[in-house]
Amino acid sequence: xxxxxxxxxxxxxxxxxxxxxxxxxxxxxxxxxxxxxxxxxxxxxxxxxxxxxx
Amino acid sequence: xxxxxxxxxxxxxxxxxxxxxxxxxxxxxxxxxxxxxxxxxxxxxxxxxxxxxxxxxxxxxxxxxxxxxxxxxxxxxxxxxxxxxxxxxxxxxxxxxxxxxxxxxxxxxxxxxxxxxxxxxxxxxxxxxxxxxxxxxxxxxxxxxxxxxxxxxxxxxxxxxxxxxxxxxxxxxxxxxxxxxxxxxxxxxxxxxxxxxxxxxxxxxxxxxxxxxxxxxxxxxxxxxxxxxxxxxxxxxxxxxxx
Numbered sequence: 001x002x003x004x005x006x007x008x009x010x011x012x013x014x015x016x017x018x019x020x021x022x023x024x025x026x027x028x029x030x031x032x033x034x035x036x037x038x039x040x041x042x043x044x045x046x047x048x049x050x051x052x053x054x
Numbered sequence: 055x056x057x058x059x060x061x062x063x064x065x066x067x068x069x070x071x072x073x074x075x076x077x078x079x080x081x082x083x084x085x086x087x088x089x090x091x092x093x094x095x096x097x098x099x100x101x102x103x104x105x106x107x108x109x110x111x112x113x114x115x116x117x118x119x120x121x122x123x124x125x126x127x128x129x130x131x132x133x134x135x136x137x138x139x140x141x142x143x144x145x146x147x148x149x150x151x152x153x154x155x156x157x158x159x160x161x162x163x164x165x166x167x168x169x170x171x172x173x174x175x176x177x178x179x180x181x182x183x184x185x186x187x188x189x190x191x192x193x194x195x196x197x198x199x200x201x202x203x204x205x206x207x208x209x210x211x212x213x214x215x216x217x218x219x220x221x222x223x224x225x226x227x228x229x230x231x232x233x234x235x236x237x238x239x240x241x242x243x244x245x246x247x248x249x250x251x252x253x254x255x256x257x258x259x260x261x262x263x264x265x266x267x268x269x270x271x272x273x274x275x276x277x278x279x280x281x282x283x284x285x286x287x288x289x290x291x292x293x294x295x296x297x
Contacts, residue, residue: 005105008106011106011166012106016094019159023159026152029151030276044291
């Protein structure tokens with residue numbers, strides 16, 4: 001499956017591994033924080049709405 | 055025709071970006087998957103660099119985005135300075151961690167590529183050094199946003215830092231032209247036919263560059279939405295405390 005990379009296999013594969021780790025990390029962190037803040041904001045808005053209606 | 059300034063309205067920005075984000079996920083995944091699979095599995099080795107040429111498909115797009123992310127931040131910061139639109143300041147803030155990660159990928163893949171080709175992981179070469187400084191500017195920019203509690207003051211100060219850092223973003227792009235020395239080769243992205251890479255490497259690289267550009271736009275949209283919501287939440291909580 002993996003093409004013949006010869007003596008540079010270590011360099012090529014580690015470059016891909018490092019890049020995927022960094023890219024995966026920034027995507028995961030961005031999505032995770034987006035969900036967290038969205039949920040927190042909804043909770044705050046809901047709370048203020050119920051306070052106003054009381 | 056709708057004016058671009060309509061998107062300075064946070065609600066309009068969130069509504070519009072919500073419509074674009076699903077398509078962007080799809081396009082980004084497609085471009086990255088096609089470009090990387092094509093480049094990794096279906097391109098030959100270079101006659102001088104052997105299989106390390108496959109690092110090209112990650113190194114060049116990430117370096118491209120490392121520099122252009124800063125320019126996007128510069129434009130957004132200038133809009134903030136001139137027109138005081140909060141969304142533009144928050145977009146600049148949102149782009150910084152993405153640009154920093156692109157710079158890190160460019161630095162790491164460059165070092166890994168440089169070791170077998172130049173015999174060293176690092177050299178104080180003009181392009182490498184200016185990229186390292188650009189990375190430090192990203193760090194400083196992010197730290198400054200985190201350090202200042204007042205959003206408007208943070209936006210003002212980071213905008214100034216962004217203007218100063220733009221000098222290094224320009225240097226990173228043109229260092230190989232300014233100083234004809236060092237280990238790094240000339241610009242890979244050039245309109246000069248003699249300097250350009252062969253088509254067999256170029257087309258998959260174009261695909262991955264498209265993928266990196268789309269990924270950057272996607273992440274900036276998601277992160278800007280988050281910053282807008284976080285700002286609204288801070289405002290609501292402050293109002294609640296005042297009551």
